Amino acid sequence: MKILFITNHVLSGNGGGGFASRAYINAFSEVADQFLLLYPDNGINVSEHFSLKNKIIFKGVPNKNSDLSKLWDIYIGKINRFYGQFDGLIDDFKPDMVVFDNSRASAGLLTIAKKAKIKVITIHHNYEMEYYKGTPPNILWRIPLLHFMRKAERSAVLLSDLNLTLTTQDTSLLEHTYGSGQNTNFQEIGVFEYRNKQVEKFNFVKPAFNEKSIKFIITGSLGSYQTEASIIPFLKFYFPLLIKEYPDCNLIIAGKNPSKRLKELCGKFKNINVIPNPKRMEEVVCKADIYLCPTSIGGGLKLRIMDGFRLGLPVISHKVSARGYEVFEKYGALRVYKDQESFLDGVKKTSLYLKNNNIDNEFIKDLYDKNFSFESGLRRLKSILSHSFKL
Structure with a gap:
């Protein structure tokens, strides 16, 4: 099978979109006999x-x-850069299948593939209108971009032979917004590691859990609008609850390019340590007891939570960021909050679990590997393709 894969994400970046795209490219290349990748250079x-x-x-x-x-x-x-490239590739490469890595990549191209009677798959990393609410485009091009994005997303949902989504919630939002035709096919692929790799072992012996001095951690791209718009309210309205309940607790905030505003606010708390641009995030995360994800806007699946689960940390997450991680909630490894009361309740229950050894780091790591390793993602893809196309 010859697959043409088109992505609009920057594959060399550290963002969530690039991480997820690298995983999908590796998985689809595993099932292809020939594989052509069209990407932003x-x-x-x-x-x-x-x-x-x-x-x-x-x-x-x-x-x-x-x-x-x-x-x-x-x-x-023209909301992607592939106009003028696609027709020639269809003629020269003659793919059996075209995979669009989000609906923006499909804009202006999907109907060409359909006319050529090529099977089309669109990977929806989120419901785009929800994503752009959390990451608003520049005011100069906001209105036309959102107009053409909605148009492209509608076409992708209704015309693709297979729509792959990351979460159940994304599927519901897309179906509710655009409806579904007689042949519309949605399947949940989720997110997974982009290569077979073992978590690196560090020369660090974690001390026994002490609920009086809990170590919390938040990670992410600390200069982005979505992160800043979530962490700053968290520090103002939620972190004081932690200090009141656990006066000796510590919070590490680690990630790329923290904004000046964020650093100034963190400087007002003696319990917070900001680590900008750590060389090895794993070394920072593994020293914490509990991973926090206060991101409360945007859509799709928040990949930053994988930083915690990958290293065996229990996670307390805002409900917006908990999508796609339901399997961890069943075992108490994930607590979801929506307000101050449910947040503090989640902290207390997680602390009790750790204190009583009801859940341990190795169990969380194993659960993560079963659901988010590259091998698990590849198995899901093969099963979906077999079911949808009888491959």
Whole structure:
């Protein structure tokens, strides 16, 4: 089977979209006989991220247009950079299947694939309108971008032979917003590691849990709008509850490029340690007792929570960020909150679990591997393709 995979995500970045896309590319390349990858080229070699790089044909597409040209493109509906590339690839490569890695990548291209009678899969990383509420585009192009994004997402949902979603909630939102045709097929693929890798072992012996001095941790891209808009209210309205209940607790906030506003607010608390741009995030995370995810806006599945589960930490998450991790909730490894009362209740229950050894780090790691390892994701993909296309 020949697969043409088109992604709009920057594959060399550390963001959630790039992480998830690398996983899907590796998984689809495993089931393909020939695999052509069309991706945004920003001058950085991306092949190191892919386990079957010798099988993959890499075709990067740079965008050398001026800022004014890029703005005009959005206003006329060109919301990806692959216009003018796609037709020739269809003729030359002759794929059996085209995979669009989100509906933006499919804009203007999906109908071409359908006319050529090629099977089309769209991976919906989220419900786009919900995502953009949490990450609003620049005011200069917000209205046309959202208009054409909605149009592209509707077409992807209704015309794709298979719609892959990350969470049950995303499926419900897409179906409710756009309806579903007689042949509309939704399957939940979730998110998983992008390569076979073992969590690195560190020369660090974790001391016994002490509920009087609990160590909490938050990670993420600390300069992004979505993160700042969630962490700052958390520090103002939730963290004081922790200090009152656990005066000797500590909170580590680690991640990329913390904003000045965030650093100034954290500086007012003696219990908070900000670690900007850690070289090895795992070394920071493994020293904590409980992982916190206060992100309360946006959509899809929050990959930052994987930082905690991967290393065996129990997680307390805002309900918006808990989507897709329900399997952990069943075992008490995930507590979900929606307000101050449920947050503090989650902390107390998690603390009690740790104190009484009702759940341990190794159990959480095993649960994570069963559901979020590359092998588990590849098995899900093979099962979905077999069911949907009789492959």
